[in-house]
Amino acid sequence: MPKLNENYLNLVPSYLFADIRHRVDDFCAREPEKAKRLIRLGIGDVTLPIPEIVINGLHAGVDAMSRPETFRGYGPEQGYPETRKAIADYYARNGVDIDPDTIFLSDGAKCDTGNITDIFGNGNVILCPDPVYPVYVDTNIMCGRKVIYMDGTAENGFLPMPDPNVHADLIYICSPNNPTGACYNREQLKVWVDYAIANEAVILFDSAYEAFISEPELPRSIFEIEGAKKCAIEFCSLSKTAGFTGTRCAYAVVPKELVFTASNGTEMSLHAMWTRRQSTKFNGASYIVQKGAEVVFSEEGMAACQENLNYYKRNAKVIADTMKDLSIRFYGGINSPYIWFECPKGMESWEFFDYMLNEIQVVGTPGTGFGRNGKYFFRLTSFGNYEKTLEAMERFRTMLK
Ligand SMILES: Cc1ncc(COP(=O)(O)O)c(C=O)c1O
Incomplete structure (x- = not known):
């Protein structure tokens, strides 16, 4: 019998989206007439199609595969040079100098935020915000590591800051945050960078x-902050930026400055370790997808993607304005597709989920699914249809009058 990775026994079962589905299914079976009015604002996936200019890039990749002279087989594990250059140029337009080789x-x-655990050992002090995207915690638990939580609360605007009396080795930061939509400013990130350097930690x-x-x-990048190349790895995704949730493409920036001393005195470069890890366990993103990604990061491609994001931002404004008008404490919605608000009438998040479903047939995501600090909070997203978002917010106002 194989010995199993029993760390999996320590994972807290994640029933959030299954629970939501069950509750909605039960409601639909119980109230078939009302079910016809259902509006889903819990969705964490994009809904608009990929912009045409990016589709043309993907087509160019497909066409290249059809001709012997342009056909590609295995590509460089790290990505094609032209795609990496397009990303570096995108950073440069934002005033950040990134070496395409990183x-x-x-x-x-x-995958990247989960796989990065491969290059760190056991025994690190790992800091993770609560509430946050659950992947950071679960991937550490899977390899038997313990995580210390930093509390995101209404008092700190869901932007926890370092405690100078607590040492950390690895620090997860998600900004703009999923689920709270909160976004660190420059001064706050500088405090984190200084803290990481002082602790020889990695962000x-x-x-x-x-x-x-x-x-x-x-x-928009940790590398806008002075000193960050000495202490940070950045992960970014085309999923929400370019509608690539189904197409799949992302990237990590691992600076060459990240060099630490192993217990036997050997200097180890995180860039070299990640190169080794990726070339051993990963065979590269698809050429076709990278041709699309290259267009995403061009000026025209990004302008087209921003048109889609403007559609979502208009939805976010409708939701945020509703919260303002009703004097409900909320976060996000301006620099994020998420609106995170305090459940009205002191309700807990699941109680509020049921209340909204029964009263106005609008579905959202209970905050408790993102950590214990989400118990009295709720997440709505702007990825839905504009008219439906308007309708949902009209009903929301009526419900709370
Ligand atoms: C904070 C955060 N990071 C990463 C991801 C996943 O990105 P990808 O689709 O590139 O795997 C998500 C998706 O919801 C997310 O919210």
Whole structure:
């Protein structure tokens, strides 16, 4: 009998989306007439198609596969040079100098943020915000590591800051945050970078929602902060930026400055380790997808993607304005597709889920699914249809009058 990875026994079962489905299915069976009015604002997936200019890039990749002179087989594990250059140029337009050789293409930020655990050992002090995208915690539990939570609360605007009296080795930061939509400013990220350098820690910075940032003074990359190349790895995804949730493409930036001393005194470079890890366990993102990604990061491609994001941002504004008018405390919605609000009437998040479903047939996501600090909070998303979002918010106002 094989010995199993019994760390999996320590995972808290994730019933969030299954629970939501069951409750909605039960409601539909019980109230078939009302079920016809159902509006889903819990959706964490994009709904608009990929912009035409990007589709043309994907087509060019497909066509190249049809001719002997342009056919591609296995590609470089790290990604094609032209795609890495397009990403570096995108950073440069935002005033950030990134060496294309430090960019690693992949098929998703979920995989990258999970796989990065491979290059770190056991016994690290790992800091993770609560609430947050659950992948960071679960991937550490799977390899037997313990995570210490930093509390995101209404008091700190769901943007926890370091405690100078607590040492950490690895720090997960997601900004703009899923689920709270909260986004660190430059000064706050500088505090994190200084803390990481002082502790010889590494920040694992997830910027999957950077393209939603509307306020120009907010940092879109950790590398906008002085010193970050000495202490941070950045993960970003085309999923929400370019509608690639089904197409799959993401990248990680691992600076060459990240060099630490092993217990036997050997200097180890995280860039070299990640190169080795990826070339051993990953055979590169598809050529076709990378041809599309190359267009995404061009000026015209990004402008087209931003048109789609503007559609979602208009939805986010409808939701945020409703919260403002009803004096409900909320976060996000300006630099993020997510609106995170305090459940009205002191309700807990599942109680509020049922209340909304029964009263106005609008489905959202209970905050408790993202950590214990989400118990009294709720997430709505802007990825739905505009008219339906308007209708849902009209009903929301009526419900709380
Ligand atoms: C914070 C965050 N990071 C990463 C991802 C996953 O990205 P990908 O689709 O590239 O795997 C998500 C998806 O919801 C996310 O919310």
